[in-house]
Amino acid sequence: MLELNAVNSGxxxxxxxYGMNVxxxxxxxxxxxxRNGAGKSTTLKTIMGLLPTKSGTIxxxxxxxxxxxxxxxxxxxxxxxxxxxxxxxxxxxxNLELASKRFGGGAWTIERVIDLFPxxxxxxxxxxxxxxxxxxxxxxxxxxxxxxxxxxxxxxPTEGLAPxxxxxxxxxxxxxxxxxxxxxxxxxxxxxxxxxADDVVVVGKxxxxxxxxxxxxxxxxxxxxxxxxx
Amino acid sequence: xxxxxxxxTLQALNALQLSMLLFLLSVGLTVIFGxxxxxxxxxxxxxxxxxxxxxxxxAMWGYWAALLLAPVAVAxxxxxLYSGFIQRMRKSGPMAQVLVTFGLIFVxxxxxxxxxxxxxxxxxxxxxxxxxxxxxxxxYPTYRVFIIVLGLVVLGGLAFVLGRTQxxxxxxxxxxxxxxxxCLGINVERLFFCVFCVGCALAGLAGVVAAPLLSVSPxxxxxxxxxxxxxxxxxxxxxxQRGVAGALLFGFVQTFGAVLAPQLxxxxxxxxxxxxxxxxxxxxFPAKG
Numbered sequence: 205m206l207e208l209n210a211v212n213s214g215x216x217x218x219x220x221x222y223g224m225n226v227x228x229x230x231x232x233x234x235x236x237x238x239r240n241g242a243g244k245s246t247t248l249k250t251i252m253g254l255l256p257t258k259s260g261t262i263x264x265x266x267x268x269x270x271x272x273x274x275x276x277x278x279x280x281x282x283x284x285x286x287x288x289x290x291x292x293x294x295x296x297x298x299n300l301e302l303a304s305k306r307f308g309g310g311a312w313t314i315e316r317v318i319d320l321f322p323x324x325x326x327x328x329x330x331x332x333x334x335x336x337x338x339x340x341x342x343x344x345x346x347x348x349x350x351x352x353x354x355x356x357x358x359x360x361p362t363e364g365l366a367p368x369x370x371x372x373x374x375x376x377x378x379x380x381x382x383x384x385x386x387x388x389x390x391x392x393x394x395x396x397x398x399x400x401a402d403d404v405v406v407v408g409k410x411x412x413x414x415x416x417x418x419x420x421x422x423x424x425x426x427x428x429x430x431x432x433x434x
Numbered sequence: 435x436x437x438x439x440x441x442x443t444l445q446a447l448n449a450l451q452l453s454m455l456l457f458l459l460s461v462g463l464t465v466i467f468g469x470x471x472x473x474x475x476x477x478x479x480x481x482x483x484x485x486x487x488x489x490x491x492x493a494m495w496g497y498w499a500a501l502l503l504a505p506v507a508v509a510x511x512x513x514x515l516y517s518g519f520i521q522r523m524r525k526s527g528p529m530a531q532v533l534v535t536f537g538l539i540f541v542x543x544x545x546x547x548x549x550x551x552x553x554x555x556x557x558x559x560x561x562x563x564x565x566x567x568x569x570x571x572x573x574y575p576t577y578r579v580f581i582i583v584l585g586l587v588v589l590g591g592l593a594f595v596l597g598r599t600q601x602x603x604x605x606x607x608x609x610x611x612x613x614x615x616x617c618l619g620i621n622v623e624r625l626f627f628c629v630f631c632v633g634c635a636l637a638g639l640a641g642v643v644a645a646p647l648l649s650v651s652p653x654x655x656x657x658x659x660x661x662x663x664x665x666x667x668x669x670x671x672x673x674x675q676r677g678v679a680g681a682l683l684f685g686f687v688q689t690f691g692a693v694l695a696p697q698l699x700x701x702x703x704x705x706x707x708x709x710x711x712x713x714x715x716x717x718x719f720p721a722k723g
Contacts, residue, residue, distance in 0.1 A: 252617055253616075254613055254617070272616070273613065273616035273617050274616045274617075274618075274619050274620055274621050274622065276617075277616070277617055277618060277619040278619050282617075283617045285614065285617075289611050289613075289614035291606065291607045291610040291611060291614070291615075292610055293606040293607070293609065293610050294603055294606055294607060294610070298603045298606075301600070301603065302600075302603055302604065302607055302618055302620075303618055303619075305600055306618065306619050306620075307619065347618070351618065351619065
């Protein structure tokens with residue numbers, strides 16, 4: 205479904221990814237794990253067109269991925285950034301409508317995302333920055349789902365959240381996984397990531413140093429210790 | 435004088451009229467800066483161009499045609515500026531943007547001299563707006579009332595578009611976070627272009643409505659630049675409410691300062707600017723988030 209082949213990328217003159225090779229299969233969850241600064245978020249930003257691909261190729265459904273973020277979004281990839289990036293000038297309703305009115309006609313509607321996250325239904329007229337961290341994460345995921353994506357890309361969805369919210373987000377993403385939504389997940393929380401993922405790649409110093417199934421990484425204490433510090 | 439209610443009403447109307455003129459000019463600049471993070475010092479030159487276009491069109495077809503066509507013509511100049519400079523310089527950083535757009539002021543200023551000459555031009559107030567109206571018990575020039583009403587109509591229109599429509603939500607989202615807006619499928623570059631052209635048209639509109647009150651001269655762009663920058667620094671560099679607040683503060687301090695403390699009138703507004711910069715450097719009404 206999504207394939208990165210020998211991708212080099214980074215911030216300006218600073219190269220972060222060195223020949224990154226990653227493949228996400230349809231209907232499966234791929235977790236990208238690694239220590240801070242390993243290149244996980246850079247990989248997602250490169251996929252989304254927020255950072256330029258200096259060399260290498262990225263294909264989505266067999267075709268080269270678009271260059272500009274808005275074309276990539278239209279091709280069916282929705283992004284939940286690490287910082288959530290809720291628009292503070294917009295209410296919760298407007299944040300949701302921004303996606304639903306542009307990508308309507310699919311399975312995901314505002315009513316359905318409120319069924320998924322009922323808390324958002326109570327906060328529809330609140331400003332984006334009046335939400336707690338957990339509510340902002342729910343809104344960021346709901347907004348991405350309203351794009352009716354074929355691939356959902358999530359960057360550190362548990363970052364800075366209380367354990368009870370982490371469990372809630374985990375359960376909701378598990379529901380989405382069971383429905384067959386393809387996902388790429390970057391995550392520091394090893395237990396969270398490996399309980400959701402089907403496939404795992406471990407990234408170190410801007411390249412893939414290990415790949416396999418979630419069950420395999422759970423059983424591989426040496427890789428966990430060497431590359432993830434678990 | 436102090437106990438004469440009519441005097442205060444008159445000064446308040448003068449302040450409101452000045453505020454609305456500054457609002458028309460500064461709102462385009464604040465929205466362009468808010469959305470594009472681009473410092474366009476040549477915005478005042480577009481105001482002067484609007485006045486010159488208005489002078490030419492009014493001479494042929496009258497004021498109302500000028501009011502309609504001059505903002506469109508200035509938007510056309512905005513298209514050329516965007517394609518030639520703004521688009522290429524968006525990532526160049528504020529210093530390069532300031533230098534280039536400051537240079538553009540003088541290029542546009544000399545172009546107006548070449549086309550229209552050095553002598554000031556005048557536009558007649560249209561006959562329909564030529565008299566005086568009784569407003570809150572005072573006789574006030576109809577044309578100045580027209581400027582106040584036009585400013586309020588533009589303010590209402592922009593508030594509606596920005597606050598109640600999908601395109602307005604897209605603009606606000608782009609101002610908040612252009613990268614995330616793009617990740618939601620919004621063509622932010624095209625949005626920038628449209629907003630830039632609307633901002634230019636508003637500068638042109640300000641030039642048209644100011645033309646009958648002032649003489650249309652090449653240096654009007656430089657005269658208006660500092661007040662416009664003061665308005666947006668006081669208000670806060672973002673969207674509508676801040677532009678309105680800054681324009682009102684400027685208009686009232688300038689007008690009442692000139693009446694109540696004429697010796698200090700030339701420094702009052704700069705004192706206000708300095709106070710805002712010291713106490714609240716992000717402006718009185720900074721952007722959320």
